[in-house]
Amino acid sequence: MIKVLVVDDSAIVRDVLSSAIEKQSDMELVGTAPDPFVARDKIVRLKPDVITLDIEMPRMDGLSFLERLMHYFPLPVIIVSSVTTHDPYAAVKALELGAFDVVNKPGGSITVEEVTDEVLRKIRAAYEVRDQFVERVLRHPESSSDMGKRSSLRNTSLIKHQSSQGTPLLTQIKTTDKLIAIGASTGGTVALEQIFRSLPAHLYPIVVVQHMPQDFTRQFAQRLHELSQLEVKEGEQEEMLQAGTVYIAPGGNHMEIVRKGASLFINLNQKERIHFQRPAVDVLFRSVAREVGKNALGILLTGMGRDGAEGLLAMKKAGAQTIAQDEDSSIVWGMPRAAVELGAATKVLPLSKVPQSIIEFCV
Structure with missing residues (x-):
């Protein structure tokens, strides 16, 4: 009981x-x-x-x-x-x-x-x-x-309240245009703070799903922006991804990546919840596997449940590099463990080593 x-x-x-x-x-x-x-x-x-x-x-x-x-x-x-x-x-x-x-x-x-x-x-x-x-x-x-x-x-100075057809060829060829996708749930707010505090300003675009209710994600994005050298914001519908920018999936919306020509854009929708979640990590990761392929890095951080495990596996099968946070550094080793058990992670790393892996991917 x-x-x-x-x-x-x-x-x-x-x-x-x-x-x-x-x-x-x-x-x-x-x-x-x-x-x-x-x-x-x-x-x-x-x-x-x-x-x-x-x-x-x-x-x-x-x-x-x-x-x-x-x-x-x-x-x-x-x-x-x-x-x-x-x-x-x-x-x-x-x-x-x-x-x-x-x-x-x-x-x-x-x-x-x-x-x-x-x-x-x-x-x-x-x-x-x-x-x-x-x-x-x-x-x-x-x-x-x-x-x-x-x-x-x-952060005492923080201000409060503030679809298209892909091009398969570009997912199969290694290019200089890359994308980093991160998913997290329980414990993820602290983990993401640690990661973004350690990253330099000039990196490939980063897209993030953190399980949070509607309206909370904008405040969380502002908070990350305060402590990071990167530009951090909520993702917007049909927004083109730019280098040096982090896009947080808005609460209440699934966030997908779509390709138009050589550029990547954000698509938001309110379709059925996946693993009780909207936004869901699996939705983001599957779209990255489909549209970006081997030019992506997928990272699954601490969290309860299985969301993101199958999406990370899809990214790995598409040729992407994939990382799962290790048990010792996770608040809840649920989502990363599910990915490890599926064989979806090419690396299992402590949180402290994730920022360096992102930097090396961008070199």
């Missing part, structure tokens, strides 16, 4: 989540808490497997509590908050501080049923890798709370 603690100052939200959890045959609601101080005592006494956590709460905000929790008592935490809807920066910071995932509270087009279904799915996903997640945080604390703290201090 998955023992769950719900932490939220809203009695209504506590009741809704509690009711949904209690209906699940594989879950046990061990308690609820209206603020972090009550939650602290219940965590020690009840020892939950997974916590849902609001951000706006009395006495201590959820982000401050999350940072302390990851330092002293690391557990998988699902952020469930309305704050992340109007301030995507809060979601980015929560992920950097070590949150397993983020879910928006109901509002606008998001129904209560959709939210509860998503929360339940993410609770199961977090529980599945709980031991691995906790071990990773304890072994490498700089990847969660400590790194998040340094990052938030470093």
